[in-house]
Amino acid sequence: MINETLQKAFNEQINKEFYSEYLYLAMKIYFQEQNLQGFVNWFDVQVQEEHAHAMGMFNYLNERGGSIKLEAIEKPVVEGDCPLTIFEHVLRHEEFVTSRINALMDVAEEVRDRAALSFLDWYLKEQVEEEASVSGVLATLRLIGDDKKALLMLDKDLAARTFVQPVIG
Ligand code: FEO
Secondary structure (H helix, E strand, C coil): CCCHHHHHHHHHHHHHHHHHHHHHHHHHHHHHHCCCHHHHHHHHHHHHHHHHHHHHHHHHHHHCCCCCCCCCCCCCCCCCCCHHHHHHHHHHHHHHHHHHHHHHHHHHHHCCCHHHHHHHHHHHHHHHHHHHHHHHHHHHHHHHCCCHHHHHHHHHHHCCCCCCCCCCC
């Protein structure tokens, strides 16, 4: 049976992962409106990844005999009004998620739940990858500046991103 404090922390993180899915869905709308289909694809993959992150914890809590509590998902607010500023928001958001995963691991450590810590290791590594991939796009957007042709080339690159169902834990 999972510790009650840890169970609460897991439920909060499930909510944050669903919020991430919702936030990226909201960002996708901006790119749809700009007809940047490669960016739309990038956010489609991001949405699916966040869903997988939420469900990974959902399934784990169930496996551990915990009680899953779904709370309201906050209204997503997209900060930014161009690809560059929106990706700055993506990076800020991922850094926030990383800090929440670390906080969740702190709780697992406090209650000495080694199984949960080992499960959460996957999320920690995933956050390193997420931050790196977003930083990569952001660096390219900074180079691009106002060059529309270069932006379309990046859009073409982002169209190649595909979703691979992760094996979590
Ligand atoms: Fe689920 Fe992008 O962190």
